[in-house]
Amino acid sequence: MTRAVVVDDSHFMRTVISDILESGGIEVVAQATDGREAVSAVAEHEPDVVTMDVEMPEMNGIEAVAAIMDETPTPVLMLSAHTEKGAEATFEALDRGAIDVLAKPGGEVSTGISAHKDDLVDKVRSVARADVSAGTPSDSATTPIERDETYVENATVVIGASTGGPRVVESVLSGLPRSANLRVLIVQHMPDSFTDRFAKRLDGRTEYDVREARDGDRIGGGEALVARGDYHMAVSNYAKGRLRVRLTQDEQRHGVRPAIDVTMETAAKTISDPLTGVVLTGMGADGAVGIEAIKGAGGQTIAQDEATCSVFGIPARAIETGCVDEVLPADGVSGGILSTVRKPT
Known part of the structure; x- marks a missing residue:
């Protein structure tokens, strides 16, 4: 008990x-x-x-x-x-x-x-x-890396997390240089009164312009949206490197809203340019179907490893699908994302 x-x-x-x-x-x-x-x-x-x-x-x-x-x-x-x-x-x-x-x-x-x-x-x-022994990602992940690299154009990253996620999400986004010019969508299971504060926190601690998503929001390179608590965030349109989101209060999935699967599935369906899906620490199976969708659309996928997860639920279920390309420790996820969008030499 x-x-x-x-x-x-x-x-x-x-x-x-x-x-x-x-x-x-x-x-x-x-x-x-x-x-x-x-x-x-x-x-x-x-x-x-x-x-x-x-x-x-x-x-x-x-x-x-x-x-x-x-x-x-x-x-x-x-x-x-x-x-x-x-x-x-x-x-x-x-x-x-x-x-x-x-x-x-x-x-x-x-x-x-x-x-x-x-x-x-x-x-x-x-x-x-x-697992409280998982601790926090190392400080090395909080400094944007590989600034002198060149990256593919118009790449989008969808990051999903739940229990134990806020610190890891911050670490991952902090490790992404603005020069990568990514469009980032973040789905963190969190009460509706906290997602705005979370977005402001990320905005102040990373190189990206981050805000809580509003219905109809559009973002381009160097910008990120955090799904609003109690609302699913669906990618509704994508053109010329800019994507638009739609917020809905459709039925919960996996008992949660926002659901990672909703954002990942709609991103996979709508976005034609490079797409990377990332699942981080958390309880449950949300994100597994989304990872399958991104992989099926030709995107690349990353899961956090068990040793650095507070709860190895969401990544484990995603890995079980056979659609995860890389399993990385928390402080290696930023580098993993960059490897998916780096221009070949």
Whole structure:
């Protein structure tokens, strides 16, 4: 049975979260009211997973995650409010080693979380399977490489990720030089209140112009779109090196929206120039069908390897299709992408 520690400064929220987890077959071995208590509880009980609030007295969630990763490395799921401040703090926690995030419906204290009990239980189980020893990609991947190389024209890259993905996506995009002039589409399974913040973060930390996708958006070389949370991002048109996307709230696929498969399949169908599909760490099978579609359209495909994945689910399912060209560690993915778009000498 999965064992959890629940951390929140609200007695009400601790009770609601604990009751939901217990009803879903997850044993709550301890509760903590702040970060200091959380660190002690994790050391004492050695749980499989921690649900962590962000804003707390004494020691906040960011500091608690850092301390847990230093002292008793354990998968942590951040539970954050639907606010800009909450999103920014959550990304700081992800930097410190947290695995994933789930938004609290309706604010800091709300019975609305009960309406999302299946999501909470599924997310906790997913995060509990994460390998915290996978760590972060090496610093070498954060510097754009091979600037003096020449690349094919009008190449597009579609990157898909889920659990443990934000840090890896950032590392991969950071390793792509602007001179490659790629069009990049990113599908990261993430709550709708966090994808805009994620796009802004990537925009500030990479050489690419990154924004959250809007319906009808068009991008050219050196630009990237992040799929908006709760919306599928489909490639609807491609002409003269520019592609257009359409956002829909069509039925979820693999229980998620946005789905990697939707973006990859429509890209494979619509884009006639060089196309590369990349699947990174995450739970589930989303992306496998998309990788097949890209390979079937003559594109090239890459999957992150098991050793560097927090959760080796999405890449594993893609590899099983037989349509993955290369399996690479997280800090080798950028170089792998560049090899697919480098002009032959």
